[in-house]
Amino acid sequence: METVTNKRLHIFLRHPLQLCRRAGFFPVEGFDKETITYLRFNMRSGYAVYHVTTLVSQIILACLSIYYFFQNDLSLDNLKNLLFYITGLISALLLSKLAKGWPRLMRRASRIEQLVAEVPHKSSKNWKQDKIVYVVMLFALLEHILSITFQMKVVMHCHHDFTIDLNLIKSYFLRTTPVVFGITSYTEWKAVLYEIANLQATFLWNITDAITMCTSLYLASYFKDLNKLIRRHEKQNAVNWKEIRVFYSYLVELVNAIDENMCYLILMSFFTNLFFICIQLYYLTRVFESWEHTLYYAFSFIFLFTRASVTSLLAANINTLAQQPLIVLQNVAPSEYTIDVQRFIRQIRYTTTALSGLFFYITREMIITVTHS
Template identity: 40%
Template sequence: MKVHQLTMRRSNKRCGLHVCLRHAMRLARWTGFFPLQGLGQAYADGTRYKIVSLYFIYNFTTLLGQLVMSCFAILLFFQTEVTLNSISNVIFYVTSLISAVLFLKLAKQWPRLMARATETEQGLTELKLQNKVIVKCCVIAYVAMALALVEHILCTSFNLTFVMHCLKEAEITTNVMENYVVHRMPYVFKYVPYSLFWAFLFEYLCLQSTFVWSFNDVLITCFSIYITAYFQNLNQVVTANSKKNKDNMIPWSTLRVHYSKLVRLVKEIDNHISSFILLAFFTDLFYICLQLFNSLHRNYASFKFCNELQTKQALTSPSYLLYYLYSFIFLVLRATMLSLFASNVHCASLEPVHAVYDVSSTLYDNEVRRFQLQLHHTKVGLTGKFFYVTRNMVLKVIGTIITYEIVLLQYTITPNPYYNGTKVILNISSHSYS
């Protein structure tokens, strides 16, 4: 009997938001960006943020590593000529460092956010989160990060092949590995002497930065799916309620209170992830524009053992074409996924208004009128600090990208092919996106 009562009590405390996001957040924890205990449990009340833990030590070393990489990129930026390559390195690592700090802050606030979500869900007596929403969040998280890993592997494979081709090596040797790492990360090994330890360490830090850049989009997408599901469920209940007779209908005051609770939950979530949204839109927009620029300028940072002919051969190879197309398509699809799912929150919050305005005159009362006014005057949606994520905003972003492309087509200038004996152009890597 006691076991049954404990099970019932725990099931009442089950937090849908925690269940939707715990698998995704475990991926972040495995890579050093989310030092929170209890993510393996199905209940949010088991999550704990502790400074004295292995997860926090791992996260602290990750923060330190991202800080070091950012300093190297900034140092090289100020000591060499300003190029798109140096700018992209700075943006890549600085935004990764900012993301790491934001994830640490989110981990600290996570138990409070889950408690708030649990309280709200328990008050939504007429609404229910379907299991397919949880499955959808998990699938998106794992698939998106698996695709990001494939992109990084393709990038590494092409760069290794390029270095081996230039060195005329048939297999991966110590010389190939050294030149590959120095070629991939000149902003590091200009100041640090090469060794196998430093090579693996900085390569892992680069992989972490690549992960967190993609994961920002996944995090926002999963939050958006969760919020949208509740608003869609509310819309279904409101639509069905408007067609019922007075004896069987749910009181409109109850549905209005449900809507108010969802609005407060959206604002609570937005307070925690608005910085992520701003950062994700900035980085996605920058790298899409960078990809479009590179599509016009087919350029590559020349390797010191490669002449111009060998570089051109590398740029026309199937491995380069595969990597370039895959990375660009993946970037665009990821940005599209983020934009559509985040803007769906705003669209779903407007859907109940149609059913409320269709209420018959015999059922119309003050509660229905209050609900109408609340739906009409309340703007609901995720924000990026300074803007609401709506479909109109997404269209403006697309228009900005198209305008950028048209300007590039009109003012394409052939770059100076040499600078100090090497080409001053972009390096192909998973973060500089050439």
């Protein structure tokens, strides 16, 4: 029978991945169960039709944005639409790839969790991992609503018509959706399908950060528990450094296993956040056309910057916590300075334990470098 100790990753990531599944991007069954036994990648069910339809809609949006971009003059709006839909498609494909290997990753993580089960920890059921994904998505929905409201106000002012009717809605889509209605004729059913696909693309943009946050909280919780164990044994003058080093090695293996599966998704998340933060900052610094303009771009920039910052800091905290045993190791008494202590010091100093974006490790030093550059 599975216990809490060998399903912590499942607990931490159930909620964001359940949302991914409901949005059509994660064909894995079993998230409604509290154990990992029922997790399986299944493309032979009714859900597979929904998943494939979702991917096709993102492919169509990406292709239309590419076509529109090369058929029109280069502009910031065209570049923004191009990157938004292309990165959305790439994120969707990466989530599908992650889904395919998810049951295997859960089994590997469960095995490692069993190996470090002797490290005491508090219950994984707490507010952070259960609610953080819903907080992120709630603010994302609010940002999307403000965007629609702002664009609708612009259309109203342009047409001097403040009555919401089908003509106004048509004008709204013609203005805000050139990648679709600048290429094809406008019809209501196309507008409805586009809005659904656009909401899914917006969902992708936000859920990748939520997944990274929950994963970071999960990994950080283990290093926090290990550091508490070291401090407790240090006070009792009974630190078994060989055992601690073995536990630490298992945690490094766990970080690497998760990073192997998620590094591409993290890279896409960081690139998308950086680009759109710069875009929204540019629009925010332009001459304010109305209070709706100010409200939308200010909220959008603050939300994006906060979300990206929290994601980065939570991920960087893994590396920070993984370095903390060095503080105790550097003050070990000469009589206790064994070969295991030496090996542990070298392991921490010469091994970067952190999540990565494929080409970079997420550490506080990296965040400071990016901030200052």
